[in-house]
Amino acid sequence: MSPADVAPTDPARTADSADAADVPGRLLTSGSSADLYALDDDRVLRRYRDGRDVGPERALLDHLAAHGFPAPRVHGDAGPGLVMDWLHGPTMLQALGAGEMSLHDAGDLLADLHRRLHAVPPPLGWHAAGLPAGAPSGPVVVHLDLHPGTVVLSERGPHVVDWSHARLGTPELDVAVTSLVVAEVVVDAGGDYSQAARALLASFLHASGTNPLPALDEAAALRAADPQLVPGERELVHDAAALVRTLVELTTHP
Template sequence: METLQVIGEGNTAQVVALSHQKVAKLFFAHVTEAAIEHEYVIHQAISNLGLPTPFVYKREMIHGKRAVIYERISGPTLIRQIENKPWRAFPLIMQLAKLHANVHDTKKLSNLPSLHDVIKKKISSVDAINEEEKTMIGLHLKKLSDGNSLCHGDFHPDNVLLSERGPIIIDWTDATMGNRLADVARTLLILKYGGLPDHTSQIRFRTTLYIRKLLASHYVRSYKKGYDFPVKELENWTLPIAAARLSENLPLREKKQLVSFIQQYLKDGKTH
């Protein structure tokens, strides 16, 4: 049996190289058939919108595993480029913001899940906050407008590849229809806290946090150049988005930062 070159791995699948033109996402046994079909259908629909995304070919079985075949994109992720060339961090973050705004301005897809519904479901499964806090967050969420923009659902520098033909957006599995500022809020929180390492010195941790917050602020300013909005509206979305993110498998330090943010937000009475 031919050995496949593994080029990436996440919680749901391995990504293997099939050729210079194609990769396969091999799903683990715990992933449901419905989830795989959802990913395939979503990526097909997104690739037909004209956005810079990998082409999706087909579903098939590879070495006894369920797979989706995608176009192979060569190039570093945007986050890797920032790490390799930190002096280019601000221009790259500006590029990220412009790309995100283009997603939100594109054609709508009626068959996508509601962002509001997805957030509510995620918050209900969180165990890092108590039921009273969940209720307060739920009431806050009800006050926020639905919106009808295409939202990526997990837009951050690790999901943008810098290819020869320009930036390519990957991983559309969590795409929804909803308020674009909710999507912006998630990107903002990931830029600030996403993947914070558990094992590092306190000084290095605080330095990293400071730099992250600078990049996040630059991202918001850059996004506002293409789509102006009241900053308060974005702030209103950070509470439910932070709570929903706690439903994911996060590093302990990131989880603590999000819980602290949520509890302080509720303590300050910003939901009223």
């Protein structure tokens, strides 16, 4: 788990978030749903503020580790939180911003991580926390938030963090969500960031080998309903979906 997994700490919020006796260690970052604390040089605690049951997330991470997928290793749970490896290193997003990674390599890596994840057999009897009975499912584990901000380039290689959205689904859905997240930057940022994000999106779509269009509408609905979106992001989803559709169709029918 990397401190970049959640947004920068808001000092005003942290003073109200917990009594001093309830703080397990140095607060590294605080995001929309979780706080990240340093327990020592090797471990962090990612604690959800809504008190959710972290059992399903721990079971999934243990399962992924047993099958060799690069996700944070869990040492234990503590109430609504997980004690995990502290993954030291920049996120892919930070590496791209610093010019330490090319957009082509980033697209290839995102596609490879999707392929590796979808090749892991789903855990028997596993069900993501918070999903209602009868929710759409599928044959593979999907992350549903795998993008340059959730890939940490640690000393042990790239690792995927932030599994709070994970469930069972289809590879097409996972690829579609990643495509939308990147496309939202294209339609919102303008200038150099927009051009770079468009190049990354094209590289990822080409490398993935998975057509996201059959699941694009479902992915857009998931993105639009995500309570963690900040003001203004939800309005980008429609244009992002249109861009993904255009790029895929141009690739398929040049």
